[in-house]
Amino acid sequence: MSNAVTTLAPQAGRAAQAADIVIRDLSKQYGDGPGAVQALAGVDLTIESGEFVCLVGASGCGKSTLLRMLAGFEAQTSGDLVVGGNPVRGPGPERGVVFQDYGLFPWMSVRENVAYGPRQRGLGRNIANEQADKYIHAVQLERFAEQYPHQLSGGMQQRVAIARVLANNPAVMLMDEPFGALDALTRTTLQHELARIQKAEGTTVIFVTHSIEEAVYLSDRVVVMTGGASHGVPGHIRDIVDIDLGDERDVTSVAFNDLERRIAAMVHESIH
């Protein structure tokens, strides 16, 4: 899996497409009255186009809720959620989502899954297939274009899911613990591939994960969230850590581990 040849030429309109994300005083409440659960409160966050941002935090801190609101699957209780200048009103291909359980359509082949988005946009079958093949090639699954999801391993299915989202040239890619269901080896392989693809495509990525190492490896910035219903305080942002490690990230280096330790301390202080 050499890095030498990038099959994705940087596209001229890429910078204009990747969007800024502005989250202002966002809160989310489930239910009403005394039994209401305050999942998120007072979240302020600005993400620049092309950034790779990870959301980390203990279970229940609201990171997945935040992601789902960005995706448009849930609406906020109050506050603003603006992507590329447009308020989020519902799901859409400009904000592609990669799920932990892949979410591939089992009755469609790999190519049909990836071509699905382009087809929905109204592209003809041939053009959509060409577009699909380009991204299938980008995730190195061209030999499996005619296979069905059940014939693929978990890592391969997730690569299809990524290709399926990329085929729509999204401004933002939202990833909800996408590598959580995979074995450690596949996980590191896909982390590397994702970093490579993101660099080539310039897509803004928001990535939810439990793994602090993964977050430090992948991101430009790590958003540390704490709180949550079980802690009696609404989920909120604890801190935002800049990851200034450059492109070559050595997992065993002092700098890497310092950052990991710093973030871990913040995450763990809330679990008491």
Add this chain to the structure above:
Amino acid sequence: MTDVISRKTPNQPVPPATPRVRTAVVSAPLAALKKTAAVFYGLPVLVLLGGFWSLGVRFGWTLPLGVQMQFLPPPGEVARRMWDVTFGGIHDDAYSGSLWRHLAASTLRVLNGFLLAAALAIPLGVLMGRFGPVRRALETTVNLVRPIPVTAWAPLALLIIGYGDRSTIFLIFIAAFFPILLNTVMGVAQVPPRLLEAAAMLGTPQPKTLYKIIIPSAMQSITSGLRIALGLSWVVLVVGETVGISTGLGAMITQARDMSRTDLIIAGMVFIGLAGFITDRLMGWILKVATGSRPGLS
């Protein structure tokens, strides 16, 4: 310079991962051979049963529940009767060579009732499965009507519809309707929400999700319902063809009962069984072709 391999730009090319791809292990001709061989595995038991039957009739055995085997025709007689009904030339009576006539009449009634049931039950099932208000409005009525056996409907049908084809088709319709409806509702209601989220995220407008996602996802349940319903249709056929019908396999059996011609009864039973089996296989094949042999659809 450390020996550590930086993950963002590896020093050595990583060998391509060998993917786990499950392909058919057995080649096509060998698989076909195995399928035909499977039939032969079933033969010994059939032969044994035939032998048991033959001896039981000859020696007048009495089985538990008071079954007197002396009143059964020997298997050979049934075989001869089956030949005669199909081709004629042995008995030369009203039933010789009449198979196709009866089979055609019965098949037509089954198809009419079954297809009508499917045409109504599938759309209704989709609506009920997809929209809570529709389901809640209808499910009490469905649950009250469903348990009424077809045999209980028969006298009413004869009175309000009259004798003939139409009341038989009505009874088959009732029998086929509920399995299709229930299975469709279940299939539609159990579409994984994740697939709907994925479809929305990929830009599918809400109305399109119905035939792009929901129906394909529910297809296996719907097919299940169709198979059960088709089987029940043949079962109910005999009930439907009891009175006022002159042609049909069920009618043939009823007439044979009136004449105490046990060989003809059993021959009729075998023919209905075969017809049910063949139509089931046929429908499976049609569905497979219609869904393009895709996984999770048939």
